[in-house]
Amino acid sequence: MNSKAKFISIEGGEGAGKSTAIKTIQSYLNQHGIAHIVTREPGGTPLAEKIRSLLLDKSEETLLPESELLLFFAGRYQHVEHVIKPALEKGLWVISDRFVAASFAYQGAGRGIAEDRITYLKQWLLGSLSPDYTLLLDAPPALGLDRIKARGELDRIEIEKIDFFNRIRAYYLNLAAKEPARFHVIDTNRSLSDVEENTCLWLQGICRG
Ligand code: T5A
Numbered sequence: 454m455n456s457k458a459k460f461i462s463i464e465g466g467e468g469a470g471k472s473t474a475i476k477t478i479q480s481y482l483n484q485h486g487i488a489h490i491v492t493r494e495p496g497g498t499p500l501a502e503k504i505r506s507l508l509l510d511k512s513e514e515t516l517l518p519e520s521e522l523l524l525f526f527a528g529r530y531q532h533v534e535h536v537i538k539p540a541l542e543k544g545l546w547v548i549s550d551r552f553v554a555a556s557f558a559y560q561g562a563g564r565g566i567a568e569d570r571i572t573y574l575k576q577w578l579l580g581s582l583s584p585d586y587t588l589l590l591d592a593p594p595a596l597g598l599d600r601i602k603a604r605g606e607l608d609r610i611e612i613e614k615i616d617f618f619n620r621i622r623a624y625y626l627n628l629a630a631k632e633p634a635r636f637h638v639i640d641t642n643r644s645l646s647d648v649e650e651n652t653c654l655w656l657q658g659i660c661r662g
Contacts, residue, residue: 458544459659460537460582462552465590466622467611468597468604470641470648471550474590477652478548485660489546490536494528494555498535501528509608516609518564525556526574533582552584554628559610562624563617586659588652589629592641594618 461478463471475491482489495505504524508516516524529552540547553575560566594615601611629636637655641648 457662458541458546459585460541460547460549461659462549462554462584462587463590464551464554464558464587464625465641466592466594466597466618466625468600469590469592470597470639471590473645474588474639474641474648474652475548475550477649478588478656481653481656482546482548487546487660488544489548490540491548491550492532492536493550494532494552495525496528497532497537497549498528501531504528504531509610511609511612518560518566521564522556522560522566522571522574525560526578529553529556530578533579538582549584552587553579554587554625557628558621558624562620563613584635587629587632587636588655589625589636589638590641590648591622591626591638594622596642 463475463478465471479489479491494501495508496502504527508521508524508528537547537549556571556575557568561568561571598607598611598615598618601607626638629638639648639651639655
């Protein structure tokens with residue numbers, strides 16, 4: 454088995470099945486004795502979790518796209534410096550429920566912020582840190598939103614119009630096509646057992662290196 458600690462991010466639209474896939478990944482890594490942490494964005498540190506609430510809770514004051522982008526990066530920098538880098542340095546695999554691709558998809562393609570502004574923040578704050586692998590869970594936005602509506606009340610971002618989520622989905626799929634060595638796409642408009650099997654096969658390939 455390839456022993457270098459891996460940094461893996463999980464991306465996708467709302468309700469595409471990220472949390473579900475992460476449970477499969479955790480159980481696979483535990484079975485194979487691979488030491489790891491599971492973390493998330495927005496969030497991942499106590500302060501970044503407070504930023505998460507600012508980002509997801511509905512408020513009377515409109516959160517402007519630029520402020521939104523900067524808050525995501527503020528939380529991400531805390532997360533990277535306090536959690537992700539130390540874990541990788543200790544040899545732990547890092548599984549992150551979303552990472553910087555989400556800023557390009559949501560704040561870039563979704564909100565319309567110019568890509569070079571997001572690239573600037575990425576280069577400044579993250580340097581060369583990038584996930585070794587990204588699992589993209591893909592489902593039609595309407596299906597993902599139906600799944601999360603069944604779970605309860607929608608957050609500030611989940612109440613956006615369907616076009617917003619269609620742009621995000623198209624961005625992710627395009628990025629995955631441009632970076633096939635890093636991305637693996639799983640269509641989650643399939644049974645949970647199919648998605649689980651595909652996730653385990655993908656991990657097997659990563660472990661063999
Ligand atoms: N954001 C985030 C940005 O705008 N910019 C950024 O830079 C970052 C980092 C974060 C929000 O912030 C935005 C994106 C988001 O709007 P989040 O905590 O990541 O939010 O929340 P969501 O993406 O909304 O994640 P969810 O938990 O809502 O969805 P998941 O994890 O994708 O879906 P999951 O696994 O919980 O599944 C949802 C339901 O569907 C069922 C599950 O059982 C569950 O009930 N399901 C299936 N049912 C049938 N068949 C399948 N194959 C299924 N897969 C899952």
